[in-house]
Amino acid sequence: MSVYTSVSEAQMRSFLSHYDLGEFTNLKGIAQGVTNTNYFVTTTKGRFVLTLFEVLSQDELPFYLQLMQHLSQNNVACPKPIAQINGQLDANLAGKPACLVSCLHGADVAHPTAEQCHSVGKMLAKMHVAGSHFEQHMDNPRGKAWWTKECERLLPLMSYVDATLLKDTIAKLNAHDDSVLPSGIIHADLFKDNVLLHGDDVAGFIDFYYACHGNFMYDLAIALNDWARTDANHIDAEFQDALLAGYMSVRPLSKAEQQYLPLAQEAACIRFWVSRLLDYHFPPAGELTFTKNPDVFRDLLLKLQQQ
Numbered sequence: 383m384s385v386y387t388s389v390s391e392a393q394m395r396s397f398l399s400h401y402d403l404g405e406f407t408n409l410k411g412i413a414q415g416v417t418n419t420n421y422f423v424t425t426t427k428g429r430f431v432l433t434l435f436e437v438l439s440q441d442e443l444p445f446y447l448q449l450m451q452h453l454s455q456n457n458v459a460c461p462k463p464i465a466q467i468n469g470q471l472d473a474n475l476a477g478k479p480a481c482l483v484s485c486l487h488g489a490d491v492a493h494p495t496a497e498q499c500h501s502v503g504k505m506l507a508k509m510h511v512a513g514s515h516f517e518q519h520m521d522n523p524r525g526k527a528w529w530t531k532e533c534e535r536l537l538p539l540m541s542y543v544d545a546t547l548l549k550d551t552i553a554k555l556n557a558h559d560d561s562v563l564p565s566g567i568i569h570a571d572l573f574k575d576n577v578l579l580h581g582d583d584v585a586g587f588i589d590f591y592y593a594c595h596g597n598f599m600y601d602l603a604i605a606l607n608d609w610a611r612t613d614a615n616h617i618d619a620e621f622q623d624a625l626l627a628g629y630m631s632v633r634p635l636s637k638a639e640q641q642y643l644p645l646a647q648e649a650a651c652i653r654f655w656v657s658r659l660l661d662y663h664f665p666p667a668g669e670l671t672f673t674k675n676p677d678v679f680r681d682l683l684l685k686l687q688q689q
């Protein structure tokens with residue numbers, strides 16, 4: 383369950399008085415999701431999603447909401463943030479930073495088809511193109527500096543073999559100059575549970591809260607490592623090709639980007655192997671997350687390196 387913060391109808395009615403969304407009709411907690419509290423809110427003007435942020439601070443919210451606003455205004459499928467009557471996108475409810483966004487008609491899928499992978503690739507390319515004229519900047523909070531620092535506390539807790547794999551791969555990635563590759567706003571967490579699909583079409587990307595600046599191929603690699611990964615934990619060539627073809631139908635990849643793909647996929651493995659190991663060994667106080675299996679990305683990394 384993921385309604386960590388309860389909201390009463392009276393609180394909701396008072397909250398809605400700051401919006402031009404008609405009268406309150408219904409409030410329903412959303413069971414999925416791990417980090418934040420989410421509700422479906424229905425008013426006489428439609429259905430919306432209310433998020434109460436359990437980790438992000440009020441100051442951090444405007445970047446992500448303005449980014450989603452920019453992307454949705456540029457035909458990228460994602461929720462549209464709803465502004466208050468005073469124009470502000472971020473709000474506060476029950477003592478938590480909060481926002482209302484449009485409700486998308488779709489659902490996430492655990493086992494996508496090749497057609498769905500194609501659509502996701504196409505929408506990711508549209509996002510990269512549209513993000514290139516978003517004027518704000520955000521450094522990647524989970525980039526090279528982060529994994530280099532964080533691996534120091536993980537290495538002593540790992541087997542010799544795993545620690546060597548982690549250390550050597552990080553050294554290889556850090557030695558590679560990826561700053562010359564095309565870059566811009568990336569989603570940086572485009573796993574299957576962060577895309578709502580409607581049939582073969584993308585209803586919307588959600589969860590932009592790791593979005594930042596980075597190279598596009600790395601973003602594509604994060605998506606490939608989840609969308610094309612089978613239950614047996616290997617990359618399915620048909621799904622990978624479909625996602626890449628969808629992407630390239632909007633934004634062709636340069637030769638340098640194509641050559642970088644295998645390394646980008648290793649980087650994407652390291653990013654999530656490290657964050658999952660940190661969640662496992664050092665669960666944050668007031669624990670809200672449940673740990674996803676870190677070994678998946680160690681094993682995928684090994685397979686990629688053996689190819």
Ligand SMILES: Nc1ncnc2c1ncn2[C@@H]1O[C@H](COP(=O)(O)OP(=O)(O)OP(=O)(O)O)[C@@H](O)[C@H]1O
Nearest residue numbers: 412414415416417418420431461484485486588589
């Ligand atoms: N704009 C939206 N329209 C429709 N449904 C949405 C929307 N945003 C979120 N949802 C639903 O709420 C669920 C939880 O959202 P989300 O995955 O963003 O949770 P979170 O806790 O904020 O993030 P995470 O689980 O990645 O930590 C989604 O799986 C989806 O079913």
Ligand SMILES: N[C@@H](CCO)C(=O)O
Nearest residue numbers: 571573654657658674
């Ligand atoms: N998508 C991440 C969790 C959220 O960052 C993972 O599967 O480890």
